Amino acid sequence: MSFSLSITHDRAGIRRDFEKKGFVTVSDVMVSVDADRIYKSLLVDTPWNFVFDDRGKHIDLTESHLADMDQKQIVQLQQAIYAQAQNNFQYCYNNYPIFDAYKAGENKGHPLHDFYKWLNGESFLDFARSVSGFDDITFLDAQATRYKPGHFLTTHDDNPAGKNRRAAYIFGFTPDWPADWGGFLQLLDEDDNIRFGIKPGFNTLNILAVPQKHSVGLVAPFAGGMRMSVTGWLRYGEPE
Numbered sequence: 001m002s003f004s005l006s007i008t009h010d011r012a013g014i015r016r017d018f019e020k021k022g023f024v025t026v027s028d029v030m031v032s033v034d035a036d037r038i039y040k041s042l043l044v045d046t047p048w049n050f051v052f053d054d055r056g057k058h059i060d061l062t063e064s065h066l067a068d069m070d071q072k073q074i075v076q077l078q079q080a081i082y083a084q085a086q087n088n089f090q091y092c093y094n095n096y097p098i099f100d101a102y103k104a105g106e107n108k109g110h111p112l113h114d115f116y117k118w119l120n121g122e123s124f125l126d127f128a129r130s131v132s133g134f135d136d137i138t139f140l141d142a143q144a145t146r147y148k149p150g151h152f153l154t155t156h157d158d159n160p161a162g163k164n165r166r167a168a169y170i171f172g173f174t175p176d177w178p179a180d181w182g183g184f185l186q187l188l189d190e191d192d193n194i195r196f197g198i199k200p201g202f203n204t205l206n207i208l209a210v211p212q213k214h215s216v217g218l219v220a221p222f223a224g225g226m227r228m229s230v231t232g233w234l235r236y237g238e239p240e
Contacts, residue, residue, distance in 0.1 A: 001114040035203035041111040048094040094146035147227035159211035165233040174200035181223035
């Protein structure tokens with residue numbers, strides 16, 4: 001299964017915008033039929049986990065694990081997640097770890113694995129290098145994310161030691177999202193004011209220079225949909 005970029009992109013203009021602001025949004029990044037295929041896969045055949053941070057440790061809970069929990073346990077877990085978020089780094093959303101699953105040989109033939117292979121093919125790597133200005137990019141990792149009402153990601157800068165990250169990327173697959181539903185990608189200044197907010201979109205690509213403080217705002221409890229994307233980093237060196 002192959003994918004294609006739209007042929008209408010002004011790569012030099014995108015690069016100028018990225019170098020000027022430290023981020024850029026590319027609309028209609030893929031041909032529409034390919035974006036629709038990824039969206040359908042995210043909706044119907046992706047095995048989602050529920051992920052959060054427990055005092056610095058990443059936790060993955062499968063859907064079957066959650067199904068075994070009673071309502072009291074679920075409420076207690078959500079309260080503990082929110083309590084940590086008050087003063088510490090925290091996140092709470094669904095994910096499918098494409099990069100890890102592909103390396104482990106799981107779910108062979110899954111459309112998201114084909115998408116991951118395309119992201120690491122020369123066509124997209126050439127696009128990523130040309131629009132970011134980072135000529136040493138050698139690979140991308142990837143995860144699928146799904147934010148439901150109450151989900152969020154607190155402030156961070158995507159720059160842990162040893163990961164060789166040049167920039168973060170977010171492929172948006174979220175159609176028809178009113179601003180009141182929240183879930184904005186929020187880019188922050190030195191005083192933690194929001195200097196720019198990016199609404200969830202469909203067939204969009206956001207690229208953010210690393211390091212850069214940002215967060216994903218809380219998806220409103222009354223939101224009538226899910227914020228879906230494929231995200232990761234443009235990296236140099238050898239894949240781990």
